[in-house]
Amino acid sequence: MAADTIHTKETFTTTTSSTENITTQVQALDIKNPHNHHQHHHHLLHKYNTTETDEADDDDDDSCCARSPVTLGPSPSVAKEHGLARLIKNNRAWSKAIKERQPDFFEKCSQGQQPKVFWIGCSDSRVPENELLQLAPGEVFTHRNIANVVVSTDLNCLSVLQYAVEVLKVEHVVVCGHYGCGGVAAALGDHSYGLIDHWLGNIKEVKAQHQDNLDQILDQEEKCRALVEINARNSVLTVAKSPIMKAAWERGQKVEIVGLVYDIQTGLLGELGYHLKNVEDLKAQLSVDSSTLFAARDTIANTRS
C-alpha cells in the first residue's frame, strides 16, 4: 500500500487551517492519494452518467447493471465540476434509465422496504455500501459515521439498529471498517482536531485496550490497518451487547452480526472472522484476549486479490 494513503498528522494539519469549520475538518480526514482518486471514480462513469447517456452505449446489457441500477451513478468528480445543475441532470438520467429497464421499479420502492442487510460503515465517500455490494435501492439499510464507531450511548445509531432489527427484521447486521480510514489514522496520533476529538476518543479507548500489541507493530501503515480491524471488532461487540440484540436473540430471531473490512485500494471486502448469532457467540468473542486477537490477524480474508 502506498504510504500516502495513510493520512498523516502533517497532511491533516496542513489541510485544516484555523479558519475552516468542522465540516472541512471532517472532510479532510479522508483525503486520499490524489493519484488514485480520479482513477477510482472513472470506472463508475457508465451509461447513466449524462456525459455518456447521449453516446451510443448499447453494448452495456450485462446482468450486473440490470440487477443493480444504483451502482451506475455519476462520478463525484464530474458532479463537482458542474455544480448542482449537473447533479440534478445526473439524477434525471439515472431515474430514466432505471425506469427503462424496470418500469415499475420506483412504484415498488414506494410500497415499502424489505432489506435483509443492515450496514454500519464509515462516512468515507469511497466506501459506498450499495455500490460495493451491488445492491439496488431497498436492499440495504444503512448507518454511517466517521470510522464506523458504535457507542452504547449513541441514540442515533441505536435507533437505526432498533428499527433494522425490530421492524425491518434484517438478517445480517454488517459492521464494516475500511483500510485507509482517516478517522482511525487520526485516532492513532496525538494531534488535536477540535470537536471531532470527542468522537475519535472512542477509537482511542479501543487503541488503549490493545496498546501493547499495537506497539509491537512498527510499520505505521500496518498499525493503522490493525486498529481499523479492532475498531470494527469493537463495534461488532458493542452491537452484540446492546439490549436490542439481546432481546432479538432471546425471542429466537435469526439475525447475525458480521465484521468486514473494505480495502479502498482494491475494492475488495475481507472477513474479520466474526459471525455472532447468539449470546454464546458474543461470550466466546469477549473471552478472546488481545494477543490471541492479534495473532489471528493473518487469517483475515485477503482483500488484495
Ligand SMILES: [Zn+2]
Ligand atoms: Zn473511514
